[in-house]
Amino acid sequence: MEKTNNGLRVILFPLPIQGCINPMLQLAKILHSRGFSITVIHTSFNAPKASCHPLFTFLKIEDGLSEIETRTRDVTLRLTILNRRCESPFRDCLTKLLRSSDSKTGEEKQRICCLIDDSQWIFTQALAKSLNLPRLALIATSVSFFRGHFVLPQLRRQRCLPVQDSEQVKEFLPHRKKDIYRLLAEKTEILDDYLNRIYETAKASSGLIFGSSCEELDQDSLTQARQEFQVPIFAIGPSHTRFTGSSSSLLTPDETCIPWLDRQEDKSVIYASFGSLVTIRESELLEIAWGLINSDRPFLWVVRVGSVNGTKWIEEIPEEVMEMLTEKGKIVKWAPQLDVLKHRAIGGYLTHNGWNSTVESICEGVPMICLPFYWDQMLNARFVSEVWMVGLHLENRIERNEIENAVRRLLLETEGEAIRERMELLKEKVGGSIKPNGSAYRSLEHLVDHISSF
Ligand code: UDX
Numbered sequence: 389m390e391k392t393n394n395g396l397r398v399i400l401f402p403l404p405i406q407g408c409i410n411p412m413l414q415l416a417k418i419l420h421s422r423g424f425s426i427t428v429i430h431t432s433f434n435a436p437k438a439s440c441h442p443l444f445t446f447l448k449i450e451d452g453l454s455e456i457e458t459r460t461r462d463v464t465l466r467l468t469i470l471n472r473r474c475e476s477p478f479r480d481c482l483t484k485l486l487r488s489s490d491s492k493t494g495e496e497k498q499r500i501c502c503l504i505d506d507s508q509w510i511f512t513q514a515l516a517k518s519l520n521l522p523r524l525a526l527i528a529t530s531v532s533f534f535r536g537h538f539v540l541p542q543l544r545r546q547r548c549l550p551v552q553d554s555e556q557v558k559e560f561l562p563h564r565k566k567d568i569y570r571l572l573a574e575k576t577e578i579l580d581d582y583l584n585r586i587y588e589t590a591k592a593s594s595g596l597i598f599g600s601s602c603e604e605l606d607q608d609s610l611t612q613a614r615q616e617f618q619v620p621i622f623a624i625g626p627s628h629t630r631f632t633g634s635s636s637s638l639l640t641p642d643e644t645c646i647p648w649l650d651r652q653e654d655k656s657v658i659y660a661s662f663g664s665l666v667t668i669r670e671s672e673l674l675e676i677a678w679g680l681i682n683s684d685r686p687f688l689w690v691v692r693v694g695s696v697n698g699t700k701w702i703e704e705i706p707e708e709v710m711e712m713l714t715e716k717g718k719i720v721k722w723a724p725q726l727d728v729l730k731h732r733a734i735g736g737y738l739t740h741n742g743w744n745s746t747v748e749s750i751c752e753g754v755p756m757i758c759l760p761f762y763w764d765q766m767l768n769a770r771f772v773s774e775v776w777m778v779g780l781h782l783e784n785r786i787e788r789n790e791i792e793n794a795v796r797r798l799l800l801e802t803e804g805e806a807i808r809e810r811m812e813l814l815k816e817k818v819g820g821s822i823k824p825n826g827s828a829y830r831s832l833e834h835l836v837d838h839i840s841s842f
Contacts, residue, residue, distance in 0.1 A: 394423035397498045398839065399485065401478065401505035401512065403467070404434035404451075406638055406664035407742050408506050408528045411599030413636040414627035415504065415526060416444055421631075422836050425498055429481055431474060433458050434638055441636075447485075449477040459694075461667055463763075467508055468578050475511040486519060501842040504597065507534070510582070513589035522594035522842045529743050531598050531606040531623065532771070533764040535613050536560040538587045541580040544572050560767075562774055567766040570784070595620040595838060599627050600747045603827035604817045605771075622835040625821045625828025626751045628726060628744075635724070638664070642720035645688050646727060652686050655735035658795050659728055659754070661690035662740035666761045669697050670704050672786040676738075677709055679791025680717060685735075685799055687717035688728065729754050736798045738791070741768040753815035755779050755807045757794045759786065778811040 398419055402412035413436060416426045426444040430436055431451035438446040452473040453466075460466050482503070489500050500521065505512045507525035516523035527534050539559045553565035560568065590596055596617060602625040603610060614621050635641070649657060660680065662668070668676075673696050680687045693701050702710075702719060713719060725745070728734060729752040737749045738757040746768045749756055756779030758769035773781035780794045798804040821828040 393425060394840065395498055396423070396501040396840065397425040397427060397489065399427050399429060399482065399500060399503045401429045401503065401509060402436070402526075403506035403508050403528075404431045404470070405463070405528075406434070407744050408508075408526075409434070409436055409638065410636050410744055411528050411627060412504075412506065412526055413441065414631065415597065415599055415624075416441070417631045418624070418627060418832065419836075419839070420444065424501075424839070427485065429478065431470065433470075436636055436638070447481055449474060449481050451477075463665060464579055464582065468582055471508075471510050474509075475515070478512070479515055482515065482519065482521075486521070502594065502839055507586055507590055507596070510585040510589055513592050517592070524595040524597055524839075525590050525593045526597045526599055528599060529764040530768060530771070531601050531609040531613055533743070533767045534596075534598070535609050535616065536563070536767065537764070538583055540568075540571060541583060543568055544580070562770040563767055564770070567760075567770065570762065570766060591617055591619065593619055594842075595622060595835075597835060598623040600625070600743060602626070602818060602821040602831070604814075604821050605747075605750075620834070620838055622831045622838075623828060624832045624835060625826070626747050626818060628748060629751055629819070629822060632726075635726075637722070637724075639692070639722040641722050641724035643724060645718055645720050645723055646731070648718050649688065649728065649731045649733045652733040654732050656686055656799070657731075657733045658683070658685055658687040658736050658738055658757075658799070659690075659723075659734050660687055660738040661723060661725065661745070662695070662759070662761065663742040663745055664692070665742075666740050667695050667697055668786070670699060673702065674705065674709070675786050675788045676791060677705060677713055678788035679795070681709070681712045682788060682792040683795035683799075684716070685795055686733075688723065688734075689713075689717060689719045690723045690725075691719055691721065693721050736795065736804075738795070741765040741772065743768055746772060747818075750776075750778070750811070750814055750818055753808075753811050755798055755804070755811045757791075757798060758782060760784065776810065776814050778807055778814055780807070 400412055400416055402409045420426050428444055429447045432448055433451050433453045502522040503516050504524045507527045513523055555565050557563045557568050601623045691702055729748055734754055737754045739745050741758050741760045756772050758772050758779050758781045760766045760769040772779040782790050820826050
């Protein structure tokens with residue numbers, strides 16, 4: 389429902405990661421359509437493309453990241469550095485905005501009613517409080533992961549996790565011990581303190597918004613989170629389905645994959661993509677290449693520039709392998725993922741299970757082959773393969789035979805048909821959540837009322 393300007397302005401501050409920018413800008417579109425004016429404060433690193441969103445005001449702050457820091461593969465480290473360096477420029481920018489909004493009169497007058505920033509900004513809660521500005525935190529992961537991941541420091545202290553144990557971890561279901569071991573094997577010294585701060589600031593906030601979750605995906609965790617955090621919680625569902633059009637992609641998608649898909653048969657193509665952050669070794673690139681070739685199915689494979697350690701792109705793939713790859717499939721540097729997943733030719737998605745990608749796949753009814761790498765991806769993959777049962781799990785093995793077998797099982801065997809049927813049901817349920825009176829629809833109405841009440 390399009391509404392005229394309500395005289396209120398919302399300030400948004402996304403984390404500069406593709407998987408966090410997308411839900412923030414989707415929320416911006418939703419709030420704008422409900423009458424709010426939008427200002428997006430953003431870092432210079434991974435700055436969103438302002439020209440794609442002419443209705444919003446964009447303000448850049450200097451984040452002070454050096455060239456080397458922008459390239460670090462240690463995301464937690466980068467985030468903690470960003471939190472330190474952005475505090476002062478963000479404070480200056482926000483204070484200026486509040487002052488100038490107070491000084492405006494007449495038709496120009498607009499009240500800044502709240503700040504909505506990513507839950508992983510840990511300095512914004514105290515700042516907003518000092519400025520008497522309500523702050524809501526947007527969370528880009530599932531509710532289950534957000535709730536559960538605060539238990540990680542405790543699990544690390546217990547130090548009782550054998551590497552290969554596939555037993556479940558009762559404190560963080562449906563994770564298995566080996567998933568947790570991989571999570572904790574990551575850079576960790578700085579993680580515990582960072583998690584504690586995220587927890588405290590979330591508890592002190594004026595509300596938590598889950599941009600891509602809904603009761604249909606995360607009901608139990610939502611109930612538990614409401615008890616635990618004691619702040620209003622909004623699960624507004626798969627926001628990307630509410631507005632099509634302008635993309636918030638940081639990289640330019642290669643649109644030639646759509647006419648290529650047009651030439652393929654229905655549900656015959658495997659889409660392979662591992663999001664915006666995952667990096668792999670050259671040997672793993674080759675295993676994936678052989679797995680796709682040997683599966684003998686057409687494929688569309690996204691290999692980001694710089695995502696293969698030690699090489700620029702795919703130049704290290706031997707010529708004869710490259711020939712087979714181009715005969716059977718198409719490799720691009722970045723895809724228009726939403727259009728790809730929607731395409732009738734896509735039959736399955738070999739994915740890292742980032743939360744956005746997982747929900748996008750569900751919304752298009754595309755069954756998955758799960759190859760999670762880190763962070764929330766391992767939990768998302770367990771939900772896909774063991775709770776909703778809408779995909780196969782590679783158990784983290786990047787090995788050609790495993791990939792070939794999974795592609796064949798999913799696209800050619802009756803097991804794949806059963807998975808597809810379950811996926812259709814899940815797609816209907818999740819899609820229904822944003823329809824009038826669906827759970828996400830109602831949650832969004834509450835969110836709009838909540839923000840308007842400030
Ligand atoms: C990160 C973490 O990796 C993820 O685990 C967490 O849930 C969110 O933050 P990212 O790796 O970028 O996200 O994965 P994901 O959440 O799947 O987001 C990627 C986004 O980029 C998706 O919205 C997807 O549609 C888009 N994308 C990806 C493209 O538009 N084109 C591509 O070629 C690949």
